[in-house]
Amino acid sequence: MSLESTFIRNVLKEEGQRLKRNAGKAISREVKFHTKRLLDERTVKVLDTPASGGTLVYTVPVYNRLLDIKQERKKKSGIGTSLRSLRIYNRFVYGAYYSIAFRVANDFTDEVKAQIRQIGGANG
Secondary structure, three states, rough: OHHHHHHHHHHHHHHHHHHHHHHHHHHHHHHHOOHHHHHHHHHEEEEEEOOOOOOEEEEHHHHHHHHHHHHHHHHOOOOEEEOOOOOOOOOHHHHHHHHHHHHHOOOOOHHHHHHHHHHOOOOO
16 A cells, blocks of 8 residues: 555544534434434445545434435425424534545645655555
């Protein structure tokens, strides 16, 4: 595995754990029902892909996505105040996406290469 692939896998692991942690905090704060399925059934893993270093897979229950996009209203007539959706998916997934892109584009420095070599994380 190359130094760049090792670096990308490390970034994906770190950002995946950060995504899961931050989204979990939001779910605990925003969701008022208590089945705990939204928290317990989330997984983060990095799959090996030789060409790009890895692929981050964030799995959530299907209704998590629906809760994020659903706009609720107090009154059906539309006159009442509109409530915002539960912000538990999009802002975290897109935040992780942009963070990963920024880190991969800018953080692969000579110092990082030396650290990976020192740890023995790659052949090269």
